[in-house]
Amino acid sequence: MNVATTPPPSASFVRRLLSRPLAVVALLWLLLLLVLSVGAPVFAPIDPLEQDLLALKQLPSAEHWLGTDALGRDVFSRMVHGVSLTIAGVIEAVVMASLLGLSLGVSAGYFGGLWDRCVQQYVSLVQSLPTMLIMLAVLAVFGQAMLPAMVTLGVMGSAGVSRVLRSVTLAVREELYIAAARISGLSDAHIIVRHVLPRIAGPVIVQMSLFAAIAVIVQTGISFLGLGVAPPAPTWGSMIFEASASLNDFPWLLVPSGGVVALTVLSFGLLGDSLRDASTESWSRPAVRQNVKARQAVKPKDLPTDSLLSLRDVTIVTGSGNAMRTLVQGVSFDLKQGETLGIVGESGSGKTLTSLSLMGLLPPGVHVSAGTAVINGEVIDLSNEKRLTQLRGATVGMIFQEPMAALDPCFKIGHQLAEVIRLQGLNTPQVQAKVMELLEQVKIPNPQDVAQRYPHQISGGMAQRVGIARALASEPRILLADEPTTALDVTVQAEILALLRSLSQSRQMAVVLVTHDWGVVADICDRAMVLRHGKVLESATVVDLFHRPQHPYTQALLAANPHSAKPGEVLPTVDDKLMNITGVAA
Amino acid sequence: MSTSPLLQVQDLRVDFTQGQGKVFQALKGVSLNIQPGETVGLVGESGSGKTTLGRVILGLTEATSGQVIFDGEDITHASRLRRRTLGRDIQVVFQDPYGSLNPARTVGDTLAEPLLSDKTLSPRDMAQRIADVLQRVGMPADTAQRYPGQFSGGQRQRIAIARAVIAKPRLIVCDEPVSALDLSVQAQVLNLLKELQQSMGLAMLFISHDLTVVRHVSHRTVVLYRGDIVEQGDAAQVHEHPQHPYTRALLAAAPVPDPLIQRERRAQFDLARQALAAAH
Numbered sequence A: 001m002n003v004a005t006t007p008p009p010s011a012s013f014v015r016r017l018l019s020r021p022l023a024v025v026a027l028l029w030l031l032l033l034l035v036l037s038v039g040a041p042v043f044a045p046i047d048p049l050e051q052d053l054l055a056l057k058q059l060p061s062a063e064h065w066l067g068t069d070a071l072g073r074d075v076f077s078r079m080v081h082g083v084s085l086t087i088a089g090v091i092e093a094v095v096m097a098s099l100l101g102l103s104l105g106v107s108a109g110y111f112g113g114l115w116d117r118c119v120q121q122y123v124s125l126v127q128s129l130p131t132m133l134i135m136l137a138v139l140a141v142f143g144q145a146m147l148p149a150m151v152t153l154g155v156m157g158s159a160g161v162s163r164v165l166r167s168v169t170l171a172v173r174e175e176l177y178i179a180a181a182r183i184s185g186l187s188d189a190h191i192i193v194r195h196v197l198p199r200i201a202g203p204v205i206v207q208m209s210l211f212a213a214i215a216v217i218v219q220t221g222i223s224f225l226g227l228g229v230a231p232p233a234p235t236w237g238s239m240i241f242e243a244s245a246s247l248n249d250f251p252w253l254l255v256p257s258g259g260v261v262a263l264t265v266l267s268f269g270l271l272g273d274s275l276r277d278a279s280t281e282s283w284s285r286p287a288v289r290q291n292v293k294a295r296q297a298v299k300p301k302d303l304p305t306d307s308l309l310s311l312r313d314v315t316i317v318t319g320s321g322n323a324m325r326t327l328v329q330g331v332s333f334d335l336k337q338g339e340t341l342g343i344v345g346e347s348g349s350g351k352t353l354t355s356l357s358l359m360g361l362l363p364p365g366v367h368v369s370a371g372t373a374v375i376n377g378e379v380i381d382l383s384n385e386k387r388l389t390q391l392r393g394a395t396v397g398m399i400f401q402e403p404m405a406a407l408d409p410c411f412k413i414g415h416q417l418a419e420v421i422r423l424q425g426l427n428t429p430q431v432q433a434k435v436m437e438l439l440e441q442v443k444i445p446n447p448q449d450v451a452q453r454y455p456h457q458i459s460g461g462m463a464q465r466v467g468i469a470r471a472l473a474s475e476p477r478i479l480l481a482d483e484p485t486t487a488l489d490v491t492v493q494a495e496i497l498a499l500l501r502s503l504s505q506s507r508q509m510a511v512v513l514v515t516h517d518w519g520v521v522a523d524i525c526d527r528a529m530v531l532r533h534g535k536v537l538e539s540a541t542v543v544d545l546f547h548r549p550q551h552p553y554t555q556a557l558l559a560a561n562p563h564s565a566k567p568g569e570v571l572p573t574v575d576d577k578l579m580n581i582t583g584v585a586a
Numbered sequence B: 001m002s003t004s005p006l007l008q009v010q011d012l013r014v015d016f017t018q019g020q021g022k023v024f025q026a027l028k029g030v031s032l033n034i035q036p037g038e039t040v041g042l043v044g045e046s047g048s049g050k051t052t053l054g055r056v057i058l059g060l061t062e063a064t065s066g067q068v069i070f071d072g073e074d075i076t077h078a079s080r081l082r083r084r085t086l087g088r089d090i091q092v093v094f095q096d097p098y099g100s101l102n103p104a105r106t107v108g109d110t111l112a113e114p115l116l117s118d119k120t121l122s123p124r125d126m127a128q129r130i131a132d133v134l135q136r137v138g139m140p141a142d143t144a145q146r147y148p149g150q151f152s153g154g155q156r157q158r159i160a161i162a163r164a165v166i167a168k169p170r171l172i173v174c175d176e177p178v179s180a181l182d183l184s185v186q187a188q189v190l191n192l193l194k195e196l197q198q199s200m201g202l203a204m205l206f207i208s209h210d211l212t213v214v215r216h217v218s219h220r221t222v223v224l225y226r227g228d229i230v231e232q233g234d235a236a237q238v239h240e241h242p243q244h245p246y247t248r249a250l251l252a253a254a255p256v257p258d259p260l261i262q263r264e265r266r267a268q269f270d271l272a273r274q275a276l277a278a279a280h
Helices: A009-018 A021-038 A075-111 A113-128 A131-142 A146-173 A176-183 A188-224 A236-245 A251-284 A351-359 A385-391 A413-424 A428-441 A447-451 A460-472 A490-507 A518-524 A542-547 A552-560 A574-582 B050-058 B080-086 B107-115 B123-136 B141-145 B153-165 B183-200 B211-217 B235-240 B245-253 B259-279
Strands: A307-318 A325-336 A340-344 A366-375 A378-381 A396-399 A478-482 A510-515 A527-532 A535-541 B007-017 B023-034 B039-043 B065-070 B090-093 B171-175 B203-208 B220-225 B228-234
Touching (some): A009 A021, A009 A251, A021 A075, A021 A251, A075 A146, A075 A188, A075 A236, A075 A251, A131 A188, A146 A188, A176 A188, A176 B090, A176 B107, A188 A236, A307 A351, A307 A510, A325 A351, A325 A527, A340 A490, A340 A518, A351 A366, A351 A396, A351 A478, A351 A510, A378 A385, A396 A460, A413 A428, A413 A447, A428 A447, A428 A460, A460 A490, A478 A490, A490 A510, A490 A518, A490 B245, A490 B259, A510 A518, A518 A542, A518 B259, A527 A542, A535 A542, A542 B259, A552 A574, A552 B183, A574 B183, B007 B050, B023 B050, B023 B203, B023 B228, B039 B050, B039 B211, B050 B090, B090 B153, B107 B153, B123 B141, B123 B153, B153 B183, B183 B211, B203 B211, B211 B235, B220 B245, B228 B235, B228 B245
Parallel strands (some): A340 A510, A396 A478, A478 A510, B039 B203, B090 B171
Antiparallel strands (some): A307 A366, A527 A535, B007 B023, B220 B228
């Protein structure tokens, strides 16, 4: 089998694999077969061809562990001596399939172009041929020989393998580090060995393991037909054939012969499954969603009378017990109608989590350990996800950073808006009218035309306008915008910000804008708070924040912006600044 | 500057076929020069062709017509073999510090790549060069034995810069090198690029959508709009006295981190946008 070069990260891969009981059982069984095939004369000293005509069709006994067959031969011995033939056949097929499949698939995926098209044609041709017929034809030419038959199986099987590996290689080929390696002057062979093969080792092993399972069945099938190996020699297939001949008077014979084949096929299959799971586990394991019981909401004492949205002491944690980490600690703010609050921070500051907690949309594994929201006079504990879900949409709307990802590519723009509006119980003409009205509100030219388009047919700026229209559909009082312009060009950003500003004024919406961009904060926010490592460092009106920043970190961040520096000069970095101000490293 | 340009791009065109006979013109006849030791900022929005231009210079995308001349040699259609040796002279820093380093290779392995084509280097020399360059970009000495996964975005970008400068190139194409980084980290990486550029006499093509960043690092600025250069010139000139309506719109659109000034700029932007609409 193809063994991948194993860099240290895959050491943990082996450990992950061995933590799966099914994989361990499968591996142990295959290992046992291997040991049996090597030490067959020791483990099964009885000659598998020796006939004992006085002991025909016997059930298991101390002398014959698995009984005897119709000619009085020891079943256990025949089975053990059959292992090496089966394993040899499987290895022949797998080696052939992996060598051919790997070279064809990787070269087609990596080089592309004409060679790729030729390989694809060849693969289609091979896959359209009936494998069994071709193998029978080969056997007819070469006589009873297992090697050419299994090599043929390998060639036929390599087509499917190469197809999978080609698509994996295609994905890896686009990685930036491959472009960087090419620019650095590495040869193609070098790039394939250094960068492509290690990345596709996982799929190769999985494919080969599953292919081995097929090879066991085919190998058994051929010897069942008596075509691979001349009859008296012990093979699993011929044992099944003999068992089937005496199925009516001695069904036991089928148990050891069929059982060993079934177990082996199952082992290869399970091993393949476990390999696949173990190789993707590190990034695809779903975090456990903890069911936190909703706590009783306590009305905060210091509520301003005119606030539409207030948050008090929001604390968000991940994990539990000793592994618990606090991501957001004690965040509070008040927001009036028509006011825009900026939550500013760098990656990992907890700004997005704070806004998501208000929607009841925290990612799995993360939960609110304390915190109260007062939305429109209603006091809600933030652990009450059920109530937050009800408010979502109707009272609290949200727009996202990636406008394209927030729209379903399968449906037209008009349909996606209508879907939301229909929830308000309007009839069809009213819904259509509302769709047009919303699209006009977000200043989309030609709303009739745009409503008939699919998301991929509109630009990113237009998609964000549609996203805003959808959030507005249920007329929310509060709008959460998580980096709404980060993915957009500056000219489009300016238009979207202008739109948000005019909407928040005309509808008297309260807007919470999460961003890392100080320019955006200066443009649209009335007040802003600076978050770092989950804590609020300061909160002030934007004019105060920019002109009289209180916290050293805010001062340092503003100074690090190339906008305030003289072109070409060394920028004051945040670490240095904080060091100067506070005397400690950030 | 009177010296001959290190890189000349002449009337470069790149077409992408989109199927059904449609052709997208990514670059419609672009010409620009980069002098030795000069930083040229290339500004444009998505779809302007700024990344395509960088890719053509790096040999990752085929030009439809036009020429790329490096140090007097036409490298527009350089052979694979020539490209491999060009890697010592022209290097790259990509935007995404996560995708540009192979997660399964140690940092030392990755840094060695630009040196592999130099057969005169012994393994000991190579290790020394790697240690030197890591120190140069401010990374700890044991970085070479570790994997990219153990570093933050800013640190990875330092490693990517180390890979770009280790073979002592003459030109580096920086494709949005700080766009994925936080403001605090961005300042460090910009300082590093600037310092390396001055001490090694590097020429840089600095591609970015962020005018402030481009203004900060570049000597000259080139503004790309839908595959055409609409304006190019001295950085101060382009940023303070933009001539083309698009440049003006672009400058006016970028929000300034000062709420009072930003309020005035908003009005400017509306005017600039109307002017641009009238121009097209």
